[in-house]
Amino acid sequence: MAQPPVLLETQALTRSFGGLTAVDNLDFVVRKDEIVSLIGPNGAGKSTVFNLISGIYPPTAGRILFKGVNIAGLKPDRVERQGIARTFQTLRLFANMTVLENVLVGFHSRLKSNVIEDLIRPPWVARAERDAVEEARQLLRMLGQRLYTQQEFRAADLAYADRRLLELARAMASQPDLLMLDEPTAGMNPSEAADFMELIRRVHDRGFTILLIEHNLSVVMGVSQRITVLDYGLKISEGTPDEVRRDERVIEAYLGRKAATA
């Protein structure tokens, strides 16, 4: 069976901060329609990889190919317009805007009106905005009735798990080719985390390719098709969940450290 096409590929991706090499010569691949997880202990460099891909800072060396084009060093808004959206480990919602408005900001790159059209609001702009509102509502409904009924709430007033959901909705709004989720279950209890993973599976079924960062190995076991394991910025293992679970280096990186700090 032919493999689906490569969507994202990093080649020798490296980022140093002063003397610290946070990401070291990383090669990994995400294929279309996959759920791939990037896991590793705290400080392994997972979030740095996300920040490099999304353009928060440029790599020290290496390339990031997205749909065959090198996007390394592009500004975040350009990266987003290539079709990559993300969430944040520490929630970064627009706290003073409503739930619905947060999702609508996610539509920004799809609403093609310019400033002049925005002011004059010709019929096609008004219609595009109405459609966006309708689509945003459907998105909220798909992610849960609670979020849907709270669409006029300020984002800051939502319960924690709902804010996580809202970040997901906002990232999905641009219909990205690649959805990057940075520890989406951080701060959730095990049952909330399990529910959230089930939701991610449903999002995937809707045609989203997903790259997931997780600190907790067991959370991603069930949903990931492939897993890349980082430790101290280096890739130490890669493969299916079963392969990774049995890999001695992974066990050592996790358990060895856990045993030492316990």
Add this chain to the structure above:
Amino acid sequence: MTLDVLISGVVLGSLYAIVALGYTMVYGIIELINFAHGDVFTLGAFISIPVIQAIISQNGSTPTLGQSIFAIGAAMVVAALCCAVVGVVIERVAYRRLRNAPRLAPLITAIGVSLIMENAMAQWQGGLPVFYPTALQPSSYTILGTTLTNTQILVILGALAMMLGLDMFVNRTTIGKAMRAVAQDREAASMMGINVNFIISLTFFVGSALAGAGAVLYGIDLGSLGYDSGFTLGLFAFTAAVLGGIGNIRGAMIGGLIIGILQEYVSGLGNGVGTEWYDTAIFSVLVLILVFRPSGILGTNTAEKV
């Protein structure tokens, strides 16, 4: 307080509110007190003078209402566009490269730009106040036992239209939502595909355009201005922005009105002695607000930024 004082306070306060919007929008988006903003305002007033002179002859003949409306409208558009461009250029040249520098650095360049503009305008227009051309034949109406001049009505309606327009722009349109998103979290907004530099330029464009248009109303209302008129007015408007909650657009409108009414009220005290004391009163408000409620009337006390 008599109704007269209240009305003249609202008129003055509307002008402060328009200028305060520029301070508060820029602060909201890049956390910079744009000290050059008051001077952009002055520039708008000077630029509008020849526009009015070109449409209405200043030889004592009475302009028709149509001429007045056309002259005022044209002056506001020209002043708004010129100020908008100047505002965008100031940001590009003096602030953008310092966006990630310590906050004191852009504050110093802002003061520098302000001094450059004031001295250039002093060279251009001279150090003495100049008369603002007559654009409107003065007339007045008696409503509810008080007298309203057509200039007062013009200022209030003009300012109201600008404030409503801005409020709708920021809250209803897609680009307005993008502006608020950038103000709240620049990095997250950029990851929603929003071009942050463009939004910041647009903020300067809109804020400076309001100052330019407002400057025409100011000129018509006060009848004269000097190269440093905008500096003093800018300080009052800045106080208004702080009073309302710096960064908060509706706060700037409310703050402007309160400062305007306060100024007219204090001016009316003690048979005219008050006119020597209103600066003191207004800047006392600034100090008291900063010390006791730095978030202002509408601002929240919780830190928004991570």
